[in-house]
Amino acid sequence: MNMKKPTILLSAGFAVVLVAAVAMRAGAGDHAGHEHGGKAESKHSHGDHAAEKSAADKTVTVTGEVLDLSCYLGHGAKGKEHQECAGECLNNLHVPAGLLTADGSVFLLVPDHKNEKAFKNVGALAAEQVNVTGKKVVQGGIQGILVKSVARAEKKEPAKKK
Secondary structure (H helix, E strand, O other), X not given: OOOHHHHHHHHHHXXXXXXXXXXHHOOHHXXXXXXEOOEEOOOOOHHHHHHHOOOOOEEEEEEEEEEEHHHHHHHOOOOHHHHHHHHHHHHOOOOOEEEEOOOOXXXXXXXXXXXXXXXXXXXXXXXXXEEEEEEEEEEOOEEEEEEEEEEEOOOOOOOXXX
């Protein structure tokens, strides 16, 4: 029996529940006024959520590996050996994206409503080392980055021995 598909489906299901919980916690149900699918809804102000904003909200550049969080949380998948699957999950299944830093921290990567085009590059860089610049946010115990830009990290040359 092929166990990969049930694991992927279970992992994808877990990721959907995680994202839904985050969205509900952040008040996403009240997010009329954004353009989704080309349709603008009634306007509202994000100022309504100002009390929930963390003091940690600041622009940062963080380096790490682009993850598909479904496979990473479900069975620890990461690295070049997982690149094809991660790309498929991020680009075609639209699972949540993450960034794994050298110290083992993971950031949830999400589009910034003011610059959603920048986020589209995340999936193309699955399993790559990248520099992500954006607003670091912490809500409900989850740390994330509202992506303003993402680019492949420059490879560092190893120090030459003398």
